[in-house]
């Protein structure tokens with residue numbers, strides 16, 4: 001962080017810090033900032049925005065190693081998705097989908113019954129489109145929230161891992177996965193207990209490119225054969241560069257039992273599992289890597305939507321409070337911003 005990133009401006013009497021620049025945090029940020037009543041500063045520990053809707057580049061390939069696609073059943077969210085489609089930020093994902101059950105017989109899933117969407121050129125495109133006009137500091141991991149003395153301009157200060165402190169916040173909205181949120185909201189028993197009540201499971205996400213096209217009749221498959229839960233021809237999505245590139249997700253159980261694998265080893269094991277599940281050997285893998293998500297999804301997620309302690313000026317949002325998907329994260333951030341506007 002640099003000093004210019006962190007100096008609190010004086011133009012707004014009410015100032016909110018948002019911890020997390022995933023879909024939920026950015027949705028809360030754009031509503032509060034747009035209200036004119038709050039000035040927000042978004043902080044994220046990562047280099048870029050998007051959280052679990054992220055993209056990993058490995059020239060000439062690009063892999064969506066977190067969220068694969070999303071659905072939009074909520075009317076308001078769907079209206080935004082339509083605007084994103086018009087802007088070229090989102091496109092349908094309508095390649096053939098399959099289900100591979102535990103007995104191994106590939107069944108086709110009618111993809112016309114559910115509309116699925118992807119970001120273009122990567123799943124982080126939506127988040128990138130949401131940051132314009134926001135004060136944002138990346139590579140800033142919040143270590144703790146500290147109450148400020150009565151004499152200070154706000155109620156909360158943020159202490160970062162590098163020891164830096166940024167003060168002057170009237171409210172802090174924590175939009176990280178539950179396990180990362182719990183210690184940050186320890187000042188509120190209700191919020192801390194809510195975050196501690198949710199288990200978030202891990203997921204090894206393999207990123208694999210083949211020397212030629214993998215000849216299977218689907219672009220995505222829901223797989224009920226450990227170690228695999230999902231396989232996707234990522235290069236079939238609109239705007240992805242390079243040759244035949246796949247993302248393979250391990251089940252939570254298999255991932256939990258293999259957390260200590262090296263990335264290449266995890267990717268190799270998941271690639272071998274794909275060949276077993278389809279009965280079709282893969283071409284040679286010319287790129288093998290994997291990312292280990294420690295907090296992939298909530299099992300089961302809560303249905304609060306969002307939680308806000310108005311007396312403390314502390315709030316929680318995130319997919320784990322609303323369904324564990326992209327749309328749920330969006331609606332959770334929105335619900336938290338609405339609570340702040342009506343109660344703070």
Ligand SMILES: Cc1cc2nc3c(=O)[nH]c(=O)nc-3n(C[C@H](O)[C@H](O)[C@H](O)COP(=O)(O)OP(=O)(O)OC[C@H]3O[C@@H](n4cnc5c(N)ncnc54)[C@H](O)[C@@H]3O)c2cc1C
Nearest residue numbers: 020022023024045051052067068142176318319325326329
């Ligand atoms: C492998 C995988 C597959 C998925 N597949 C799908 C799918 O197909 N469809 C779908 O709809 N959803 C899918 N999801 C879920 C979807 O990605 C999430 O529901 C959604 O992106 C969550 O958004 P969020 O804002 O709640 O959290 P996140 O995206 O996790 O954002 C939280 C942010 O907080 C930051 N952060 C954490 N701790 C700190 C800290 N101390 N200080 C500062 N910043 C911090 C993180 O860096 C992150 O950017 C998938 C997720 C994974 C991991």
